[in-house]
Amino acid sequence: MVKLDEKNKEEYTRSVINALKAENIKAFRNLFLELHPTDQVELFVSFDQSQRQRVYECLSPAEFADIFQGLELEQQKEYITELDQTFAIAMFNSMSADDLADFLGELPDIMAETYLNNMGQKDAQDIKNLLAYPDETAGAIMTTEFIALATKDKVSHVLQRLKEQAPDAETIYYLYVVNEQRKLVGVVSLRDLIVARDDQLVEEIMSTRVVSVSVLDDQEEVADVIKKYDFLAVPVISKQGKLVGIVTVDDVMDVVEEEVTEDIGEISAARGAVDLQLSSFDAAKKRAPWILMLAFLGLISAGVIGQFEETLEAVARLAVFIPLIMGSAGNTGTQTLAVVVRSLALGTLDRVGVGKLLKRELGTGVMLGLICSLVLVLTVPVIYDGDLVLGVIVASSLLAALSVATVIGAIIPLIINKLRIDPAVASGPFITTLNDIIALLIYFSIATALLQYL
Amino acid sequence: MVKLDEKNKEEYTRSVINALKAENIKAFRNLFLELHPTDQVELFVSFDQSQRQRVYECLSPAEFADIFQGLELEQQKEYITELDQTFAIAMFNSMSADDLADFLGELPDIMAETYLNNMGQKDAQDIKNLLAYPDETAGAIMTTEFIALATKDKVSHVLQRLKEQAPDAETIYYLYVVNEQRKLVGVVSLRDLIVARDDQLVEEIMSTRVVSVSVLDDQEEVADVIKKYDFLAVPVISKQGKLVGIVTVDDVMDVVEEEVTEDIGEISAARGAVDLQLSSFDAAKKRAPWILMLAFLGLISAGVIGQFEETLEAVARLAVFIPLIMGSAGNTGTQTLAVVVRSLALGTLDRVGVGKLLKRELGTGVMLGLICSLVLVLTVPVIYDGDLVLGVIVASSLLAALSVATVIGAIIPLIINKLRIDPAVASGPFITTLNDIIALLIYFSIATALLQYL
Missing domain, CATH: 3.10.580.10 (CBS-domain)
Known part of the structure; x- marks a missing residue:
């Protein structure tokens, strides 16, 4: 088996392609089949259509099955159209049942039926059985080729x-x-x-x-x-x-x-859209609903601030700290979300228990709030020429907002997980937006209460 | 080997513990050693100190080695103090070299030395060799027990x-x-x-x-x-x-x-702090630097808004849309970050190329911006009794901010990755905060330019 590392890869690839161009079947087979199937796949997808056509002529269906199994589903769907039916059926018979079921499951039902009817009866039945299991279950990912x-x-x-x-x-x-x-x-x-x-x-x-x-x-x-x-x-x-x-x-x-x-798609509200292969248009189509939904939640934040327009008109300077308050609450909640998502995935939450998690996170939130408020009660008056009251408002809002933010960041994904609702709703940006709204409410309520001292 | 599922787990556990309490060594060994090592570990950590003491007496060092290898490092450090030195050394000789090196690497150098000096010379040399490899390299995680x-x-x-x-x-x-x-x-x-x-x-x-x-x-x-x-x-x-x-x-x-x-720690600026086992205090200690650093970045946002205090004093209503503009830019950038982090981890970026990624993300950003601005140019005047100009300001800011946000979300982690700087700097909240600042600049610049029409 040839190992393709950076050094010999280019050279080796060139000789394979040259053999293919020269229609030197024997040389091509010798060089190409010497490669690990994974490397065969990598090389095959770099070929153009006429080169691929020659590959189909040089390799047996069983040999090509190794390559076909290693392709992405999208690529399989493209290249299958280049194979003639007899070759395809023979190739299917050499594929492992789970890989074949994955592929056929992606085809239109009629096409899959046609292929299955032309395959050996026992194999076809194995595939049909596998296709009957719901997605993402043991049945759907298992293979029937065991001893x-x-x-x-x-x-x-x-x-x-x-x-x-x-x-x-x-x-x-x-x-x-x-x-x-x-x-x-x-x-x-x-x-x-x-x-x-x-x-x-x-x-x-x-x-x-x-x-x-x-x-x-x-x-x-x-x-x-x-x-x-x-x-x-x-x-x-x-x-x-x-x-x-x-x-x-x-x-x-x-x-x-x-x-x-x-999980990462959930944390970032980009579920189903983290695939780099998508076009700009497809990516935008998948991401837009999240961004729009979050923008509408943002309108709620706007509504909250709108309620305090009088306070704002009295002291425009209050607007200056909106990003700081929002950002800190959002960031703290996102940290908690990461803890929860990870401990759900690793199973540590079962060992530690929800009660202990909530207590831990509330404790962490209070401490983070104390640290931030301490720093800002000192910093704000320095920046805003001795405005002590503004410092107190910002600091006390941060203390309250950060304590709440950790609890929100922990509770929402847990509820979602418990209710088995689509967990994308618990994504980072949703929690952040929720924490924004709460933090702004706290901030403007405190500011309005202390308005006379400003 | 006994499989412990929910049904028989409790019952089986009880009989093991009863045998241990009754000091019925034979029954205990029969029941306990029948378990898969993973389940032995799970049961062992539920024992109290006196029960553990009896386990050490019932099992041979080689048998206990299987359990010890399955423990977390913290637990290993705790229980090693309960073993007498001869037992411990004999156990070390039965452990696989990579697990033993992991454990000894965590001990103070003098303790590790003492143990190594008492072990067989060849084994000790193997361990010393393994300990010499830097963390997170192939050498550090490999085992020398191959054929x-x-x-x-x-x-x-x-x-x-x-x-x-x-x-x-x-x-x-x-x-x-x-x-x-x-x-x-x-x-x-x-x-x-x-x-x-x-x-x-x-x-x-x-x-x-x-x-x-x-x-x-x-x-x-x-x-x-x-x-x-x-x-x-x-x-x-x-x-x-x-x-x-x-x-x-x-x-x-x-x-x-x-x-x-x-990776998840990076996306959420909670690096090194996603472990649920940490106390509130330790978690706060690890998370506080991020939150504080981000709060100081938030002060930059505050400075940006401060620059436009006159605009704000003229039209306080502008403050209302700060969360919406900031949130949308932040969320869009976070989505892009997820795409980049994931494609770096899966290696897809190498295949697709940076140029194509940037083009894709810019395209996606422009389209997301168009969709959001279209929706808001219609929504804002409805909510704010026909204020068309406000709608245009919000919409055009979103278009510009979202287009920039995807590019920032892609470029920052790539630069960080290229320069091999600690990638935690590229975390979601950092990108979000950067996008906040840019989005606010865009928003208030446009608003100030159009101030006469408001």
Whole structure:
């Protein structure tokens, strides 16, 4: 396998492309197939259409399946139109069931049907089963290409069987043991198998109670199990306890990335729009609803200030501190949100408990408020030639606003999470805007109360 | 192995604790050691001191090593004081080198020295080598317990050797092939080995060009390689090309979690403070510098508004829209930041290019600005009884401010990343505050220019 690092990448790429241009099939195959599939994909997507056409002619459907599986869904949808149907079907038969189901699930139903009807019946049924599971569940991300053993299998026989089945299975490092009803009864790692004596039976070396997940478990729970136990794979069982698939650690890595993207999208009110591949127009289309919704919330802030127009007309200088008060409350709340989002994702909140979180955050908010107000009660009069009262108003508003901001920053995402509402509503900007409104109310109320001293 | 799910967890836990209380060593060992190490850890940390003392008496140092390795660093530091030195040293000898190095690296140098001097010389040297690598590099997270083969080894001999070495190695699923100078020359997966004929030589079945990382590579690069190629482990080579260790996928999962926590901390200016375990005081201490720094930046906003005090005194109503203008610019910039942070982490930015990113974001900003200004030029006069000019001021400010905000949101983190300055400076709140200042300048400049029409 060739490793493409910065040094040899360009040179190697050039020789592959030259072989392709010269229609030297043998040289191209030698060079190209020597690459790791991941690097094959990287090179393939850099080809233009006529080069791709030659690739389809040079490679077998099974060889091209490795590339196709590594493409993004959008790219798969584009290139599939360049393949003839027989080639495509043959390629599908070589793809792993979970990858194929992911792809077919994105196609219009009629197209997916056509392909499935032309595939081998057993494979087609596997795919249909996978497609039936709801998105983001264990069933949707699992693969059905696992190796199942019987309790009475002999170690030497299992090793012999692995020699034949290894190339097809997604992983051979964990082997799951089932009884006659295909219920999961044990697990044997390849490590156990290697260490065992040839004449031992599977039941003698297997672990009998296996950590498993259910087909309808959320993909995030699957990821948590694999992370917690440092597994390479976890078995998936049906409601009836039958072994129906496995989820491997590399799929879980993708899940983790996906969930993190969602979390960051939520914190920044850019959910579904953090993908760099989108056009300006598509990105604007996805982001505009958030910005507009937040702008309307901003109109509430405007309304709050509008209520105090008289105060403002009396002392225009009060407007000067609006950004400071708003900003500090917003920033403090965002910090708390980050704590909550992260502890929900890592599961630390379950250990620590909500009560302790709220107490911790309120305490932190009060202390942050005290520090900020102390600094500003000293700073403001220096900047605004001895205006002590203004300093007191700004400082006391900050103390109150920051204490509230941490609590808001903690409670909103927790409620949202509890009610299982779309958590995008708990995004950073929403909490910030809410904290803005509260902070402005506090500030102008205090200022109005002390107006006579200003 | 017992799986502890919600149903049987309580009951099982009770029987373990009862056995411990009854000082029924045999029953306790049977029940406790049947658990997965991860669950042993979970149970162990729920014990009180006298229960822990009994655990130390019931388990061998090697058995307790499994638990100790699964503890958090803080817990390790607490419990180590409860162990007598001989037990501790024996336990260290059973721990994997990378976990032990992580722990000893946290102890005061003198304590670490004492332990190391009492350990076997070879193990101690391994640990010292690991401790010498800078934090967050491949060297710091790798383990030295890997299996290395020679090119001329026979498959049957390797399998025989695995039977003996399997229990000690971190993974036996990838076996690395080295020459006489211990230079990495190939890799064989256990899968390749199982499929091979017994009389084949390692050099016949190995892949000759191996993807590897260098000891000083950043841990994030290591994670990227493992994610990209779906590896279970990656070999680490020294500057001289010698194989010195491996990093396994479960360690990489921890790295990913760590990096995400850092990213989220950056977006929310709560770096180093998203840990829920901190006390209010410690959290406030870590968060206060950010909030204070941002408050001082807020004073700049105050200064900007101060410059326009005359305008404000003439039309106090202008203050009403400060939160709306500031909020919209801030939110738009935060969205862009999320896009950039995520594409830096996933490596998509390298593929797409900075120029295209900036063009995309500017385009998105202009479109978002157009949408918002269109909505507000219609809304503001409705709310403020036909004040068309106010509507035009707010709308045109939004158009300009939002276009700038996306560019600022993209450029700042990129510059920071390029200059390799501490990226916390590029956090969401900093960008938001910067965007606030620019947006206010735009708004009041336009308002002052149009003052005669208000």
